[in-house]
Amino acid sequence: MPWTLPSRPSRRSLLAGAAGAAGAALLTGCSDGGGSPDTDAGISLERRMRETAVRDSRRLLERYDATSAAHPALAARLAPLRSAVAAHETALASADAAPGKPSGSPSSAPAGALAVSGEPVPPKPDEALTALADAERSLSEARTIALAGAPGELARLLASVAACGAVHAYLLTSPQGDKP
Template identity: 50%
Template sequence: MPFPPPVRTLSGPRRRTLLASAAGAALMAGCSSDKEGSGKENPGAGPTSAEERARARAAADSAGLLERYDAVLAVHPALTARLAPLRAEVVRHVTAFGGAQGGARPSASASASPSVSVSPAPSVVVPANAKDALADLAGAERTLSDRRVAALVDLPGEAARLLASVAASGAAHAYLLTEGAR
């Protein structure tokens, strides 16, 4: 059974039209530049200084993790087949954040010397037992992943997505390092 037509016809704009035009005006006002008082830098102008600092820190953190992988591999070369894919991902993370490219086994931290030594860096202590070394590496991955998740709040769009992706990868690495030991 069809509904009867409305008793009276309304003149003037409909409620949907008014709401749509008000929403459009609000969107246009949200697209203002920094000069107009939005307090944020123009997203099309490139990365903000906070974003650049976050990327530099993430690159340095990944480089430090790479140094840790290299130290474990230097002390426990039998783990090479197991750690090589995870280490390769960490190299990609360094590159994704704009860090120094490479993947050789030198010390890769931002403050490290340019030597190409295969021996572990003095700042990284590797347990003599391979199982403990893997647990230590998993702990480093987990800690860094947690710190990256906490840093997401302060980052805009693309930088936050990249950091979230790398944090998820680090959590997966921690899982793989601990599950293989069981």
């Protein structure tokens, strides 16, 4: 059988090759090979991820507090969801506790750090609930994306917290969420 040149590569094989090359580039990063970024910074990846997650939960709590203050009639409806977000903050912070630092205490963050990007609470209650749902949804999506780089136990915790945030977003915007 005579040898023939193969036909040009398929679109699928080109895309797979490009995705593989991009993945390899992401994995190798831009380091000079002089050590991992974690050891250079002196802070582990897990700790940085936990601190970010705690800070994000704190900002979401501030958003819940601002919404309850602006719309007192919504406070009872928001209370159980806010309580769950506070529990997430504590769970995420508990493994981050250093010796001499009480377990569950939040890591340092700016005292007046705003509720998700500093947006004011909308004047209408239904718009305020939608804005809060959007904040929950955005944080849930960010935590889902962060799973890819998280160490085992933290990944499981982030997955649980992300799922809970997605449920909160649903409850905040669904008519069933109006029921006590």
